[in-house]
Amino acid sequence: MNSIRLLAGKRARQVILERGLHADLFTQLLAASGGPKWLGIAGLDKYLFSEFLPQSSRPLYTLGASSGAWRLACLAQPDPLAAYQRLEQAYIAQRYDSRPDRGEVERQVQGIIRHILGELGGAEILAHPRVHSHFIACRARHLNRLLFKPVLAAGLGVAAFTNLLSRQTLGWHFERLVFGTARVGSPFAALLDLPGDYIALNDANLAAVLQASGSIPLLLPPVSNITGAVPGHYYDGGITDYHFDLDLSQAPGLTLYPHFYPYMAPGWFDKGLKYRRASHLSGNYDNALILAPSDEFIASLPYGKIPDRDDFKTLDTRSRQAYWRRSAQMSERLAEDFHELLSTGCYRGRLE
Numbered sequence: 404m405n406s407i408r409l410l411a412g413k414r415a416r417q418v419i420l421e422r423g424l425h426a427d428l429f430t431q432l433l434a435a436s437g438g439p440k441w442l443g444i445a446g447l448d449k450y451l452f453s454e455f456l457p458q459s460s461r462p463l464y465t466l467g468a469s470s471g472a473w474r475l476a477c478l479a480q481p482d483p484l485a486a487y488q489r490l491e492q493a494y495i496a497q498r499y500d501s502r503p504d505r506g507e508v509e510r511q512v513q514g515i516i517r518h519i520l521g522e523l524g525g526a527e528i529l530a531h532p533r534v535h536s537h538f539i540a541c542r543a544r545h546l547n548r549l550l551f552k553p554v555l556a557a558g559l560g561v562a563a564f565t566n567l568l569s570r571q572t573l574g575w576h577f578e579r580l581v582f583g584t585a586r587v588g589s590p591f592a593a594l595l596d597l598p599g600d601y602i603a604l605n606d607a608n609l610a611a612v613l614q615a616s617g618s619i620p621l622l623l624p625p626v627s628n629i630t631g632a633v634p635g636h637y638y639d640g641g642i643t644d645y646h647f648d649l650d651l652s653q654a655p656g657l658t659l660y661p662h663f664y665p666y667m668a669p670g671w672f673d674k675g676l677k678y679r680r681a682s683h684l685s686g687n688y689d690n691a692l693i694l695a696p697s698d699e700f701i702a703s704l705p706y707g708k709i710p711d712r713d714d715f716k717t718l719d720t721r722s723r724q725a726y727w728r729r730s731a732q733m734s735e736r737l738a739e740d741f742h743e744l745l746s747t748g749c750y751r752g753r754l755e
Contacts, residue, residue: 406700406736407447408665409744410693411754412683415657419692424750426459429692430656431590432478434471436641436671440663441470443696443709445491445731447661448474450738451694453484455745461656464535466581466591466647468640470494472538472616476519479534480527486519493518495727498720505624509614512623516613525609528584535585536604539640540615541577543625548636552621559620566672570679573670574598579643580632582612590654597643602632616640642671648681651690658691663709665695696737704730 411419418428434441441448456463456478467475473494477486493515499507520528528536546558558576565572579599586592592601604612608630615626615637625636648669651658667681667688668674681688701709705726714723744750 404699404703405697405753406740407744408693408695408697408755409750409753410665410695412689412691414689415692416754418657418690419754420751423748424692424745426456427461428657429456429459429659430461430463431651431654431658432456432463432465432475433647433658433660433662433691434465434467434474435646435660435662435667436469436471436639436644437646437663438470438712439494439710439714439727441474442491442495442727442731442734443663443701443704444661444694444734444737445487446733446735447694447737447741449484449487450742451659451661452478452487454742456659460533462533462535462585462588464537464585464589464591464654466537466539467616468539468644468647469617469619472613472640473515473519475536475538476525476528476613479531479536480521480525486521489518489521490515491731495724495731499715500720505622508623509618512614512617516610519613520610524606526606528609529604529606531584535583535589537581537583537589537591538604538612538616539644540580540582540612540618540626540629540637541640541642542580542633542635542637543620544576544578547576547620547638550624550636555620563672566670567676570669570673571597573643573672577638577642579640580637582608582629582632590651591649594649596649599643600633602629605631607631639671645669645671645673646681648685648687650687652686654690656690658688660691660693662693662695665693667693694737694741696734700736704733 465475480486562576582602582604584604611629619639628634646667673679
C-alpha cells in the first residue's frame with residue numbers, strides 16, 4: 404500500500420525533478436484548520452518537524468489556522484517533537500461526559516494551549532531564529548459580533564449564503580487577521596484577497612491568538628480585545644482560511660503542505676462547495692508540494708476515516724480516545740514511507 408501521495412504544483416515538480424527533494428527547497432509551510440483531522444497525519448508532522456525541516460538553514464515562514472496554528476506552534480519550539488507530543492496527549496484527553504456549554508469547551512481549549520506553550524509560555528516561538536510563525540484569527544463583523552446564539556447563527560447563515568455567490572463577500576462578515584513574528588520578508592504579511600491586517604505576535608497576545616484561532620463560532624465564545632489588535636470578537640481562523648487558497652507565487656522558495664486531504668477548500672463556508680476548491684488553474688499552488696494520505700491508508704484506519712469532530716457525538720469518550728490514539732499511531736506509516744521515498748529517490752516517480 405502506498406500510504407502517502409505527493410501532489411506537486413507545476414513549478415514545484417520542475418524544481419524537485421531538477422534539484423532533488425530536500426528541506427532547503429522550502430521557505431513556506433502551511434497547516435490547515437479542520438478540528439481533529441490532523442491526528443490522521445500526526446506521524447508525518449512529527450517526522451517533518453523534528454527530522455526533515457531542521458536539515459535546512461533557510462528562514463521558514465509558517466501559516467496556520469485553528470488546530471493548524473497549534474501544530475505550527477509546536478514546530479517553532481526548541482524541541483518540536485516534545486511539544487507536539489504534549490499537544491497530541493492534551494487534545495486526545497479532552498473529555499465531555501455531557502453536552503458541554505461554551506465555557507466548558509473554552510476551559511479545555513485553554514488547557515490544550517497551556518500544554519502546547521509549556522513552562523516558558525511560548526517565548527521560544529517568538530524568538531525562534533529560523534521559524535517565523537503566522538497564525539490566523541477572524542474578527543467578527545455585524546451580526547457575527549453579537550454573542551446571543553440565535554443572532555450569531557443568523558449572521559453565520561447570511562455569511563454562508565453570500566459566500567455561495569462570491570468568496571469576496573466574506574469581508575462583509577469577518578476580517579482576516581494575520582498575527583506574525585516577522586513582517587519583513589514574510590509572504591503572509593500583506594495578503595490582499597480578503598480584508599484584513601497584520602499584527603505582531605508578542606508575549607502579551609500569543610496565548611490569546613492561539614485560542615482565538617481555534618474558537619469555532621457557536622461552539623466556543625470568541626476571544627475579545629487581543630493586545631495589539633482592533634477591539635472586537637475574534638473567532639476561528641478557518642472561517643476565512645480553512646485549507647488556504649493564497650497567491651504564493653512571489654514567495655522565495657517552495658511551499659510544503661502536509662495535509663489530510665488531496666484538495667483544498669479555501670474557507671469554512673466552502674467545505675461543501677466542490678466548485679470552490681483550489682484549482683491548478685489559479686496558479687496559487689504552482690510552487691507547492693502537498694503531502695496527503697492515500698485513500699488506501701485512510702480506509703485502513705479504524706472506522707475507515709480520519710478523526711473528525713463528529714466523533715464527539717457518535718463515540719463515547721473511551722472509544723473516541725482509543726480511536727484517536729490508534730489513528731495517530733498508524734499515521735507513523737506516512738512518515739516511514741516518506742522517509743523511504745527520500746532515501747531511495749523513488750519520490751521522482753510518485754510526483755502527481
